[in-house]
Amino acid sequence: KKAFEAQREEIQKTGQANKELQTDIAKLNVELQKSGTRLFDIEQKLKQREIYLTAIIENLPGLIWLKDSEGKFLIANSKFVNSCGINNYEELIGLTDLDIWPKTHAEKYIFDDQKIISSGKSYQVEELISEKGNEKWFETFKTPVFDDVRNIIGTAGYSMDITERKQYQESLSKKINELKFLNSLMIDRELKMVELKKEINELLVKFGLEKKYD
Helix, strand or coil: CCCHHHHHEEEEEEEEHHHHHHHHHHHHHHHHHHHHHHHHHHHHHHHHHHHHHHHHHHHHCCEEEECCCCCCCCEEEEHHHHHCCCCHHHHHHHCHHHHHHHHHHHHHHHHHHHHHHHHHHEEEEEEEEEEEEEEEEEEEEEEECCEEEECCEEEEEEEEECHHHHHHHHHHHHHHHHHHHHHHHHHHHHHHHHHHHHHCCHHHHCCCCCCCCC
């Protein structure tokens, strides 16, 4: 009888342990479902954010890119990819300026990046960029990229084609210089005419004639 009672108590304890285990499993499943829902929500938000960012960089009129601290490309818009003469975005990732630009241009871009990383300051310049073999003027803005503890982890840049504006400025400057030159010729001509009139008057007076010019 004692053995039977002990066995029954053991069964009861086992049953209670099973119930507690099932309760714990049920709670765990609820938490897993909640975690799964949260992860799904986070994933959806990240996807939506990526869509927004892609829309921004693809619809801006200039070239946009992001590099790591070693100068390797991480992100770029299609306009930048096309300017490199590369077939698709995936081919650009991991390349450096030396892989895609003429050496003289690439070395300058690398120097600029290193200056930005060492100083931690943004940089703006007008520069020549080779686009599919054709050199064009671009106004370029470059800036360091920081992580959440303010360490510089790369650089980002934006370039706008200003070739037409530069051509206009050069044409305008040329016309202004031409006008200044012609104006100087006219002034010299006027001064020469005044001098000649004076000399003619002096000769007329010398020979007893009246002055011809006032």
